[in-house]
Amino acid sequence: xxxxxxxxxxxxxxxxxxxxxxxxxxxxxxxxxxxxxxxxxxxxxxxxxxxxxxxxxxxxxxxxxxxxxxxxxxxxxxxxxxxxxxxxxxxxxxxxxxxxxxxxxxxxxxxxxxxxxxxxxxxxxxxxxxxxxxxxxxxxxxxxxxxxxxxxxxxxxxxxxxxxxxxxxxxxxxxxxxxxxxxxxxxxxxxxxxxxxxxxxxxxxxxxxxxxxxxxxxxxxxxxxxxxxxxxxxxxxxxxxxxxxxxxxxxxxxxxxxxxxxxxxxxxxxxxxxxxx
Amino acid sequence: xxxxxxxxxxxxxxxxxxxxxxxxxxxxxxxxxxxxxxxxxxxxxxxxxxxxxxxxxxxxxxxxxxxxxxxxxxxxxxxxxxxxxxxxxxxxxxxxxxxxxxxxxxxxxxxxxxxxxxxxxxxxxxxxxxxxxxxxxxxxxxxxxxxxxxxxxxxxxxxxxxxxxxxxxxxxxxxxxxxxxxxxxxxxxxxxxxxxxxxxxxxxxxxxxxxxxxxxxxxxxxxxxxxxxxxxxxxxxxxxxxxxxxxxxxxxxxxxxxxxxxxxxxxxxxxxxxxx
Numbered sequence: 001x002x003x004x005x006x007x008x009x010x011x012x013x014x015x016x017x018x019x020x021x022x023x024x025x026x027x028x029x030x031x032x033x034x035x036x037x038x039x040x041x042x043x044x045x046x047x048x049x050x051x052x053x054x055x056x057x058x059x060x061x062x063x064x065x066x067x068x069x070x071x072x073x074x075x076x077x078x079x080x081x082x083x084x085x086x087x088x089x090x091x092x093x094x095x096x097x098x099x100x101x102x103x104x105x106x107x108x109x110x111x112x113x114x115x116x117x118x119x120x121x122x123x124x125x126x127x128x129x130x131x132x133x134x135x136x137x138x139x140x141x142x143x144x145x146x147x148x149x150x151x152x153x154x155x156x157x158x159x160x161x162x163x164x165x166x167x168x169x170x171x172x173x174x175x176x177x178x179x180x181x182x183x184x185x186x187x188x189x190x191x192x193x194x195x196x197x198x199x200x201x202x203x204x205x206x207x208x209x210x211x212x213x214x215x216x217x218x219x220x221x222x223x224x225x226x227x228x229x230x231x232x233x234x235x236x237x238x239x240x241x242x243x244x245x246x247x248x249x250x251x252x253x254x255x256x257x258x259x260x261x262x263x264x265x266x267x268x269x270x271x272x273x274x275x276x277x
Numbered sequence: 278x279x280x281x282x283x284x285x286x287x288x289x290x291x292x293x294x295x296x297x298x299x300x301x302x303x304x305x306x307x308x309x310x311x312x313x314x315x316x317x318x319x320x321x322x323x324x325x326x327x328x329x330x331x332x333x334x335x336x337x338x339x340x341x342x343x344x345x346x347x348x349x350x351x352x353x354x355x356x357x358x359x360x361x362x363x364x365x366x367x368x369x370x371x372x373x374x375x376x377x378x379x380x381x382x383x384x385x386x387x388x389x390x391x392x393x394x395x396x397x398x399x400x401x402x403x404x405x406x407x408x409x410x411x412x413x414x415x416x417x418x419x420x421x422x423x424x425x426x427x428x429x430x431x432x433x434x435x436x437x438x439x440x441x442x443x444x445x446x447x448x449x450x451x452x453x454x455x456x457x458x459x460x461x462x463x464x465x466x467x468x469x470x471x472x473x474x475x476x477x478x479x480x481x482x483x484x485x486x487x488x489x490x491x492x493x494x495x496x497x498x499x500x501x502x503x504x505x506x507x508x509x510x511x512x513x514x515x516x517x518x519x520x521x522x523x524x525x526x527x528x529x530x531x532x533x534x535x536x537x538x539x540x541x542x543x544x545x546x547x548x549x550x551x552x553x
Contacts, residue, residue, distance in 0.1 A: 004330065008285070012327040015292055019319065025300040026312050035316050042320035046327045053331060068335065068347045071354035075346075085532055090542060092532035119395040123386035130418060130479060136535045138417045145409040204406040213532045215541060250331050253349075259530050260355040261366035261373035262411055262486040269411045 002270070009050055016042050054080075054249025070253055081248040082223050083256050092213055093222035095230055096247040096255050099139065099208040099237065125239050132236040135229050137212040142258070143204050144266045151203040152194065159190045205266065208242065209255060281333050288326035295319035355530070358496050361523040364530065365495065371488050374495035376503040377521040377529050380414075380481040380510055400513050407509040410502060413484045417535070419528065421476040424539040430468045437461045472543035482521065482529055483510065 016039050026035045048056045058080040060066075068076040075084045077093075085092045166183045169175040197203055212229050216222030234244045247255065254272050263269040299315035302308045329336060338347050355364045355375075363374045386394055405414060437460055444454045485502045489495030500520075507518045521529070528534045 008327055008330045011285070011289060012323050015289060015296075015323050015326075016320065019296050019316070022296065022300045026316065027304070027309055031309050031313065034313055038313070038317050038320050042324055045324050049324070049328055053328070057328075057332065064345065066339075066345050066347060068349060069351070071350050072352055074354070087533045087538055090538060092536065094532055116395060119398040120391045121394075122398045123389065123394050127386045130416075133418065134475075136417075136419045136477070138415050138535075140413055140415045141405055142411060142413045143405045143408075144411040145406055202406045206405065213535050215536055217545070250335075253334070257354070257366075258413070260364060261368065261375050262413055262484060264373065264410065264486050264488045266409075266411065 004271075005050070009046070012046055013043065016046070054247075054251065057250065058248045068253070070256055074256070076252060076256075077219070077223060079223075079248070080250075080252060081246060082226050083252060084219055084222065086219075089217075091216050091219050091222035093216065093219075093226040094211060094213045094256075095226045096252060097210045097212070097230055097233055098245050098247055099210050099240075099242045100206075101208075101242055129236045129240060133233065135212065135214065135232070137210055137229075137233060139208075139210050140258075141206055141208050142262070142269065143206040144269055146203040146205055146266070148197060148203060152197055155190055155194050155197075159187065159194070162187045162190065205269070207269070209247065210237070210244075211255070281329060284329040284333050284337070285326050288322045288329060292319045292322040292326060295322065357523075357526065358492070360496065361526075362520055363496055363499050364526055365492055368488075371490060372492045372495040373486050373488050374492070374499035375484055375486040376499045377526050378483045378485070378503055378507055378510070378518050379521050380483060380514070380518050381516050382481050382514065403513050404510060407513065408485070408502075408506055410485065412506060415482055415484070415529070417480050417482065417529065418477055419480065419535045420537055420540060421478050422534075422537040422540060423471055423476075424537045427468065427471060427539050427543055430464055430471065434461065434464045434468065437464065468543070472540070472546075475544065480528075483518075484529070 019039055020036070023032050023035055026032060045056070061068075061080050062078050065078050067078050068080075070076060070083070073085055076082070077084060082093045082095045085094070162183055166180070166187065169180050169183060210233055212226065212233060214222055214225035214229050216225050230246055237244055251272075263272060295315045296319045299312045299319065302312055302315075325336060334349060335347060338349050342348065355366045357363075358365050358374065363376045366373045366375070384397065386397075389397065437457055441454065441457045441461060444451065444457065483506060485499060485506055487495055487498030487502055489498055503520060507520070510516070510518045
């Protein structure tokens with residue numbers, strides 16, 4: 001969670017938690033219990049919105065049958081997982097799938113190992129995936145260069161924190177083996193990232209996603225065909241070491257807008273994504 | 278001030294006001310229900326304040342329209358610049374120009390040695406890290422556009438059908454009629470053949486955007502970024518990238534250009550005819 005997210009969460013939770021202190025002024029007995037329940041529901045909803053807003057908002061929109069028209073001629077369906085365009089009675093449904101590298105892979109611990117094999121097999125894996133896909137799609141890599149010194153400082157800061165955690169865990173006799181192993185793995189990952197920068201690799205931030213479009217003679221037929229295509233994409237690209245999950249919620253709107261205008265700075269790009277990407 | 282911050286402050290203020298009113302109301306059974314309603318409203322506005330971080334674009338139109346189909350914008354999402362080299366989008370007071378660059382890559386992994394494959398992967402990695410500004414690289418598999426060819430076939434068929442009908446009306450069994458029928462059969466088979474299979478093309482392109490307070494300023498910045506990027510792409514991959522112009526841009530933007538309308542409707546019609 002970024003600084004802005006922490007600020008939003010803190011402000012909104014403070015109001016609700018402060019309202020707990022005024023509960024005696026509301027009433028007594030059952031009234032206080034009802035008021036407390038209302039406040040707790042609020043806290044619960046805020047926490048869900050913080051960690052999985054795309055699921056919660058999609059659920060609410062689906063239950064209430066809310067559709068969104070992001071621009072003339074386009075419509076986001078109530079499940080918030082597809083954008084429909086009606087062209088002379090033919091429905092075009094577009095959906096998105098994340099295709100980011102897994103947040104944690106064992107290979108990251110030892111970047112140099114298997115590197116050559118990976119370099120050689122990548123083009124083949126890609127071509128095999130494309131040959132297996134019998135429908136239109138777009139594989140997007142949205143990237144932005146990062147400041148080398150800033151990235152290095154950030155990694156060093158993280159490494160110092162992990163080293164501190166490690167020394168605490170080693171001093172604590174009750175710390176189990178799993179905790180120490182986990183910290184060691186995180187340290188190895190940070191070290192391998194720093195080694196890569198030291199070897200001259202440029203740090204970059206990337207967002208990768210796949211866009212596919214299906215057609216149908218009705219909206220439902222198009223959305224069903226799209227779901228089938230997304231399932232096929234997930235199978236065909238499974239060999240590519242990427243996390244393929246269907247995007248829903250507000251990020252559909254963000255990615256739709258990216259077709260007509262990309263973020264112009266790194267900060268704008270970062271502000272566009274949170275949980276799913 | 279950022280409108281998002283204003284919305285946050287507004288909702289939080291409403292929440293605090295409702296809590297204050299609930300506290301200020303006198304005790305008594307008469308005020309129990311209003312107090313609980315005020316508390317519920319306070320919680321609702323607090324939740325909306327939190328949701329405004331990402332959903333301001335949805336909350337404000339929903340509050341204004343109060344219907345199930347929320348219209349965020351009734352305008353087309355972009356327009357083509359007068360030079361035809363970029364698409365423009367309006368965002369608040371600014372203009373965002375986006376330039377599309379075609380990257381012609383005609384190599385296949387099946388024709389490469391292991392060393393070439395490794396080198397190609399390294400080149401792609403370097404390509405992705407080329408720019409400090411956000412750049413989007415895309416590989417697009419799209420249906421080959423046979424619309425104009427299909428239309429030409431359809432026009433020919435309808436012309437010959439007209440000629441045939443005229444001869445049939447004259448009730449003349451002539452070699453000319455036989456010739457027309459043969460020709461008609463040939464073009465119909467051709468149309469059937471063209472629409473019976475789907476051909477795909479794989480293209481690679483990059484897109485880069487720039488913001489400006491004027492349309493021309495945004496276009497100029499975007500073109501500058503595109504030129505820098507093109508020079509980098511040329512150096513890394515050893516190809517000659519070019520800026521996509523005119524209607525060709527639509528191929529990367531609109532879904533009906535990804536799956537051309539006539540090409541696919543002809544295919545659907547053929548499948549329906551077969552099923553019937």
